[in-house]
Amino acid sequence: MKMWKKIAQGISAVSLLAILAACGSNGNSTTGPSNSASQQSTSSASPSAKETPTGETVEITFANWISVEEGTKEAYNQLIADFEAKNPNIKVKSLGIPFQQFKDQVLVNSAGGNAPDVSMANQNFTAAFVGAKVAAPIEDWVGAEIVSDIVEGSKSGVTYNGKVMAMPWAPHPNALFWNKALFQKAGLSPEKPPATWDEMTEMAKKIAALGKDEAGNPIYGIGENAATDSYTGNMLLRATLTYGGKFIDEKGTIVWDQGTALGDTLNHIKDLISSKVSPKGSDMKSLRGMFANGTLGMLIDGDFGRTNFRKMSGKGEAFDKEWGVTVVPAGKTGRSETVFTEHQLIITEGGKNKEAAAKFVTYLVSKDAMLIYHRLNGVMSSLKSVSSLPEMNEDEYANVFNEQMKTASPLPASNPKFDNAMKQASDMIVITTDANKSAEEAITLVMPKIKELYNQ
Amino acid sequence: MVARRGQSVEAVLSLIKKQTMDGVKDMSFRLSRQQKNMIFAAVLLLPVFIIMMLTIISPLISAISLSFSDYSLMSPDRSWNSFGNYxxxxxxxxxxxxxxxxxxxxxxxxxxxxxxxxxxxxxxxxxxxxxxxxxxxxxxxxxxxxxxxxxxxxxxxxxxxxxxxxxxxxxxxxxxxxxxxxxxxxxxxxxxxxxxxxxxxxxxxxxxxxxxxxxxxxxxxxxxxxxxxxxxxxxxxxxxxxxxxxxxxxxxxxxxxxxxxxxxxxxxxxxxxxxxxxxxxxxxxxxxxxxxxxxxxxxxxxxxxxxxxxxxxxxxxxxxxxx
Amino acid sequence: MNTAKRMLFQKEGLTYILLFLLLSGFLFPVYWMFVTSLQSNSELMKLPPKWLPVQLNLGSYMDILSSSVFLTFYKNTFLVASGATVMCIFVSIFAGYALSRFRFKGSNMITLLLLSAQMFPTVTLVIGLFSQYQKMNLLNTLFVLILAAASTALPFSVMLMRTFFNSISRELEEAAEIDGASRFRTLFTVIVPLSKPGIMAIAIYTFLIAWDDFLFGLTLVSDLDKRTLSPGLSLTFLGEYSYNWSGATAAAVTATLPLLVAFLFLQRYMVEGLTAGGVKE
CATH class of the missing domain: 1.10.3720.10 (MetI-like)
Structure with missing residues (x-):
């Protein structure tokens, strides 16, 4: 009798404790998404209606993937702290979602009626968010003034059916990084990067001919993405631009496989990988690691490269001396062809505090925020007024990327399945390099699948 | 707030349990041994049912019903598509x-x-x-x-x-x-x-x-x-x-x-x-x-x-x- | 005599050789995780690999221990795993007892239902779960994760407890019943104390399942301060820019260490519990 009671008491205490502890931490947040059902009805009201009376603190949720990753967490923390200091009545709650699952999770959250107020995105993700009606037209919320300040290339990338749906935050034009020490070793001038695409290939081959360094690390001339992910597809698309290719025409029809550009590009990559000028099957993250440890001669990468290389090499700023950066060499088209990937911000249709969300987005792209972000991560701004500031063009590094931005094309991500199409496209590289099929075979195998995705 | 909800769920559950148990006691003189056994077994099986219901069975049912529609995140149309997916x-x-x-x-x-x-x-x-x-x-x-x-x-x-x-x-x-x-x-x-x-x-x-x-x-x-x-x-x-x-x-x-x-x-x-x-x-x-x-x-x-x-x-x- | 001894010795020798081979195969990755965590990322990207951590670099551990998000990930995972364990123990004692002691129509159906519930892909289940919990206002609570982990562990645990109870003689309960004890009291005073090994086994099993969960934690919770370890690790180390092998393995070591320690002490209960439960349906 007694024992049963004791056990029962103990047990209920323990289970209650666990359950309380589990829910308890949610108890004090009064503006969390869970109890805002009542506010939801008001959220669809027109933007001019003031939703937040002064003095009351609102909490907005910000879905992002940068808050804890090593390279970006410092910038993230400073930005949020600065914003909250400037807007004492708005609190930002971070929804950290892993990059690999980011798009899917934001879609599930929004479809399930639990959309974040603001979400980070990139071109690939934004297309999906617009398609799934997750994104609210950003121009209705941040005002026409900011929207007209967006640089043209970025603006066209976020305009869907004539409406600007996402706020370009930081464009990342891809430029060419080269390793000066390896250039020297291969008998090339360390201060003279390639000026043409063919020269670049030649140089890459010379560097790869070094074989191995003293410790036995393999040396590669240039890094081409060849993994199974959409980033590899994006980079393949970038390379086809140099060969005069194009993904879609003005009407949105896929024209990638028309002409010889795609085949030429695949042959080029196949040649590089099979002759071990470029590593096989690498994703961008591995390639960056190799560039940072000094075994990769050249790499086409974005403006965040410097920060990443400093961290990965373990040498900090001292590593800057070992490499240079220049615009991507011109190929068939005679112009420096590259793409820019871009971090963007969206305000969600289902978000409950659009006013505060708009303030937050406006802050994140403002001069104050961009100066912090630029200082820490070397990123650029998508706003004309900010990118022209002297503080954003303080050194050669920034100048190269600003120069590159002038000829960089936005990713043609208007279709919600663009991300999927890009992942599918990476198969072409695998088929040519791993299965050793011809470029034509790869194109015949994969392109119909991509067109099927687009219902074409 | 959720803590309160957690507690109230607890309270309701224990109330249900108590009532069921009281009910069992009240009826005990009328019920046959076999019936008593069945009620006891049902009470014991209740928690597993509730949990399975909440975590598997109900989303399973909704997933099965979804499988007969064109439902997509791009177009929330849930109409029957006569085994189209299959x-x-x-x-x-x-x-x-x-x-x-x-x-x-x-x-x-x-x-x-x-x-x-x-x-x-x-x-x-x-x-x-x-x-x-x-x-x-x-x-x-x-x-x-x-x-x-x-x-x-x-x-x-x-x-x-x-x-x-x-x-x-x-x-x-x-x-x-x-x-x-x-x-x-x-x-x-x-x-x-x-x-x-x-x-x-x-x-x-x-x-x-x-x-x-x-x-x-x-x-x-x-x-x-x-x-x-x-x-x-x-x-x-x-x-x-x-x-x-x-x-x-x-x-x-x-x-x-x-x-x-x-x-x-x-x-x-x-x-x-x-x-x-x-x-x-x-x-x-x-x-x-x-x-x-x-x-x-x-x-x-x-x-x-x-x-x-x-x-x-x-x-x-x-x-x-x-x- | 001598040959017999030699044969015995040979046989024993073979046992140890095989054990050694298996052990090195299965433990090398664990060792490698440990060695990797003790080097800096720039050291790691240099051949030849260092078989022993010559230059100890505790930087990654410092980063983790000083990062408040990580402590939150641990705390959340621990709460979820303990909560799920407690919940699973109770529910499977009840259900296992009912299935063991009472034969009724559909009792086989229940067993089959429990098992087949595991056969539907979690990936699809999660979509339905999300909107359901949204309606119940349970999203972003650790409670849903407890529920989800418990339900994953339940089928096996219920089966185990049922087999376990089957092996306990009914005479004990009959004696208690004659003494006038209620059924619930009999269950907890007579039967449960005899089932300790079984309970330990399902406790360890459930705890590990909850500790391992990735998909539920990823989908049903998105607040950074409610994140559990697996999605948290993915968020931190499978990011957009770079691989941080040193950091990832250091986090992995810290995530695994408490379990390892627990294992060294509890492993024998697991075997005992499963033995007594007969590990069959």
């Missing part, structure tokens, strides 16, 4: 391709799991030094979360700096590095190795428990009959272990069908679809192509396949052990 799936080569990969993966993994697990269990069941310590040590891989295991192997398999290529080339077993996870020939095998690494310990523990259930007198008897070594193992140990093996097999098959984390983290279905298992196909269909209806349909077919298989399997194993 017809499309059963006609697409993608589905059979994924099914084949899944069957290869599950089959190979489970067989290796069982063989290695059995070997390990037999060895650890012997009278060896430091037996308890060794048994604990062998369990370590099981305590490592799957995603962590995936990370470790991502690093071990790294083509240029991974330790596996380094070992194999410096031992002279191969002369060039292999990109294990980016090679159409090796990727699936590489995933299977990771799965086996993590799962074998669990199989081993269960088989070890089974071995300990076999009483020593049976062995003695067999020994007197002149059996030894292999014969003892084949004619005494294995038959007696059969029920355990069969349930372990079933559990491992069902679990491996579910395997998503390893595929997603290690290869993401690549290279060129060579590791695109059913779990990956479902995820891609639902989240990359946004076709939730079709994604659910894959799940339903998968459920049906496994269900039929497990019924047949259990029956077969039962019949065999009755011999």
């Amino acid at each position: 017809i499309e799936l059963l006609r697409s080569s993608e589905f059979y391709h994924s099914l084949k990969i899944t069957l290869t993966y599950v089959g190979t993994t489970v067989v290796i799991d069982l063989l290695l697990g059995l070997l390990m269990a037999v060895l650890l069941n012997r009278n060896i030094r430091m037996r308890r310590f060794l048994r604990s040590i062998f369990m370590i891989p099981w305590a490592i979360p799957t995603i962590v295991t995936a990370l470790i192997f991502l690093w071990i398999y790294q083509p240029d700096y991974g330790v596996l290529n380094y070992m194999l080339t410096s031992l002279g077993i191969m002369d060039t590095n292999i990109s294990w996870l980016q090679s159409m020939d090796w990727a699936l095998a590489a995933i299977i190795v990771v799965a086996v690494f993590r799962q074998t310990p669990l199989v081993c523990v269960m088989l070890l428990a089974g071995l300990q259930n076999i009483s020593a007198s049976l062995y003695e008897a067999a020994k007197i009959d002149g059996a030894s070594g292999w014969k003892l193992f084949l004619h005494v140990t294995l038959p007696l272990l059969k029920p355990v093996i069969s349930s372990v097999t079933l559990i491992m098959i069902v679990n491996n069908f579910q395997m998503f984390t390893l595929f997603f983290t290690l290869t993401n279905g690549g290279p060129a679809g060579s590791t695109s298992s059913l779990a990956i196909l479902t995820y891609e269909t639902a989240f990359s192509k946004y076709e939730l209806g079709k994604g659910s349909a894959i799940g339903v077919i998968w459920l049906a396949l496994l269900f039929v298989f497990s019924v047949l399997f259990t029956r077969y194993m039962n019949r065999n052990s009755e011999h």
